[in-house]
Amino acid sequence: MRDPTTFQAMRLVTLPVTLQHVRDLEEHEGPLLSEFKSNDGETFLYYWCDCDNDANRWLVVRTPRPRLFRYLVGKSNLRTLISDCMDGFVYIVDLDAAARMAGCWFAPSSALPTDYLPAEDSSHPRDQVTEAGFQDVYIDSQWDYEDVATYPRRYLQTYAFHTAFGEGGDPKKVSLDYKLNQGWVFHTLFERMRVNAPPEKRASLAAVSFASPGFLRFTVAPEIAAGLRQSIRKFLKERKSVMSNVTALTAWSNGRDTQLTEKTAKESVVETCKLLGVQGDQLVTHAKSVGNAAKILASYVKRLSFLADNDEEDVAMLVGLGE
Amino acid sequence: MPTTPTFKYATQHQSVDPCPEDEHAPTTRVAYRFVFLPIGPSSFLPVPLTPRPPGIPPPRRNNQEVRCAHFALSMYDTEENATKKYNSLRKNNPNLHQSMGSHLAVLTLQVQHGVQSSPAKDGHFRIHEYAGVDLAPLATLVKDLTAVAP
Numbered sequence: 001m002r003d004p005t006t007f008q009a010m011r012l013v014t015l016p017v018t019l020q021h022v023r024d025l026e027e028h029e030g031p032l033l034s035e036f037k038s039n040d041g042e043t044f045l046y047y048w049c050d051c052d053n054d055a056n057r058w059l060v061v062r063t064p065r066p067r068l069f070r071y072l073v074g075k076s077n078l079r080t081l082i083s084d085c086m087d088g089f090v091y092i093v094d095l096d097a098a099a100r101m102a103g104c105w106f107a108p109s110s111a112l113p114t115d116y117l118p119a120e121d122s123s124h125p126r127d128q129v130t131e132a133g134f135q136d137v138y139i140d141s142q143w144d145y146e147d148v149a150t151y152p153r154r155y156l157q158t159y160a161f162h163t164a165f166g167e168g169g170d171p172k173k174v175s176l177d178y179k180l181n182q183g184w185v186f187h188t189l190f191e192r193m194r195v196n197a198p199p200e201k202r203a204s205l206a207a208v209s210f211a212s213p214g215f216l217r218f219t220v221a222p223e224i225a226a227g228l229r230q231s232i233r234k235f236l237k238e239r240k241s242v243m244s245n246v247t248a249l250t251a252w253s254n255g256r257d258t259q260l261t262e263k264t265a266k267e268s269v270v271e272t273c274k275l276l277g278v279q280g281d282q283l284v285t286h287a288k289s290v291g292n293a294a295k296i297l298a299s300y301v302k303r304l305s306f307l308a309d310n311d312e313e314d315v316a317m318l319v320g321l322g323e
Numbered sequence: 324m325p326t327t328p329t330f331k332y333a334t335q336h337q338s339v340d341p342c343p344e345d346e347h348a349p350t351t352r353v354a355y356r357f358v359f360l361p362i363g364p365s366s367f368l369p370v371p372l373t374p375r376p377p378g379i380p381p382p383r384r385n386n387q388e389v390r391c392a393h394f395a396l397s398m399y400d401t402e403e404n405a406t407k408k409y410n411s412l413r414k415n416n417p418n419l420h421q422s423m424g425s426h427l428a429v430l431t432l433q434v435q436h437g438v439q440s441s442p443a444k445d446g447h448f449r450i451h452e453y454a455g456v457d458l459a460p461l462a463t464l465v466k467d468l469t470a471v472a473p
Contacts, residue, residue, distance in 0.1 A: 021385065021386035021388065026412075026415065028397060028408075028412060028423065029369075029370050029382075029383075029393075029396075029397050029423070030370045030382050030383030030384060030393075030422075031383055031384070031385055032383065032412065032415065032416055032419075033415070034385055034386070036385075046385045047416075048383055048385075048416055048422070049416065049418060050418050050421070051380040051381070051383070051418070051421050051422050052380060052421075053375075053377065053378065053379075053380060053381075054381065055381065056380065056381060056382075056383050056384070056385075056422070058385060078415055095384065095385060096381060097373040097374065097375070097381035097382060097384070098373070098384070098387075099384040099385055099386060099387060114417075115417040115418055116417075116418075117417075118414060118415045118416065118417070119414040119415070119417065119473070121414065122414045122415045
């Protein structure tokens with residue numbers, strides 16, 4: 001391996017910050033890119049760049065969480081994350097076969113050899129970006145108070161629907177026989193779904209940073225959150241059909257359309273749910289009537305559309321949605 | 324009565340129980356693997372196994388965690404998937420060939436070689452070898468993965 005002093009690096013006795021491994025973001029028979037955190041909660045990346053017969057060399061880069069999320073949702077590349085790092089310098093760490101420190105330096109990021117940096121068109125590891133137990137959302141917009149309150153509420157309500165009717169969900173004995181015609185009733189409806197789920201499957205808001213760029217972090221059950229992301233993908237693909245069905249169902253359930261019969265309305269609910277990867281038959285059963293099922297579906301789709309639109313417009317992007 | 328085969332790294336598996344995971348099963352499959360030249364046992368070492376033979380770099384590790392998957396070997400189901408993954412990794416880590424090998428080899432895995440995971444979307448799967456299995460002699464060279472820019 002190159003002597004780091006040939007690219008302006010200065011030798012250190014040891015890494016001046018204590019770091020704990022959080023997760024590997026990219027790996028292939030051992031990590032290639034890992035997330036670490038310091039004792040005061042700052043995020044660092046370990047990026048593999050070189051090796052010889054005795055050690056592997058890693059670049060250790062302080063990376064604020066919004067920057068990391070920006071990379072994880074595909075809005076910046078790995079090269080930018082390292083070469084344009086906020087400190088302007090990186091640590092270089094040589095670790096032996098047992099991950100023990102064999103050398104440590106710090107160097108200006110602008111002086112790093114080209115082959116120590118990812119290519120200009122480096123990709124991000126789409127299949128390994130979600131941290132188990134969390135759904136992170138990268139926010140690339142200045143939000144006002146209303147936005148700040150709305151996004152988490154809508155995410156959690158959509159998630160609650162999935163704990164009952166989504167992939168990995170279970171409606172159990174939840175009863176959704178509300179007279180669904182007022183806003184507060186829908187709030188109660190999603191709350192019923194939320195409390196119906198066992199505690200380990202419920203979601204909650206775990207962390208927020210609303211600066212631009214900022215982030216949200218939800219504690220989630222991975223399989224439910226993955227199902228929700230899959231439904232957003234399906235919605236983005238089938239938006240026209242879904243919205244057309246929901247518009248017709250809403251008109252029918254409000255008595256404004258006689259084109260549909262109860263039988264065809266039920267078929268439309270089931271078909272729309274199928275397009276979104278959620279359980280339509282179960283929804284009809286637990287809603288007690290096709291009309292209620294249609295209203296609940298419309299309410300769910302409205303929230304799903306909100307999450308999808310925020311992602312498409314690069315306002316609030318769900319980490320892992322691009323997988 | 325047939326005896327249940329033991330795993331090559333059964334002793335190490337005990338520290339990362341349950342290992343291998345339930346979804347692994349013995350099967351016959353053509354497999355592609357990144358290798359060093361000349362193809363030999365050093366191209367078929369699981370992550371935690373050290374010391375390495377001369378000329379083979381130490382395993383990439385940046386923490387003390389050892390997982391079950393570390394005792395398995397990574398493979399791909401097609402040449403296309405293996406090449407695509409290698410190029411993708413190489414874009415992010417230009418010196419990757421030094422750590423992972425520079426060439427692609429192909430071999431046919433048999434049920435008596437070990438248990439395999441199902442290929443993922445990108446064609447990647449793992450094999451936990453049975454004791455006494457040596458896959459290196461079965462591997463033949465396919466191509467130099469560094470000959471073309473990723």
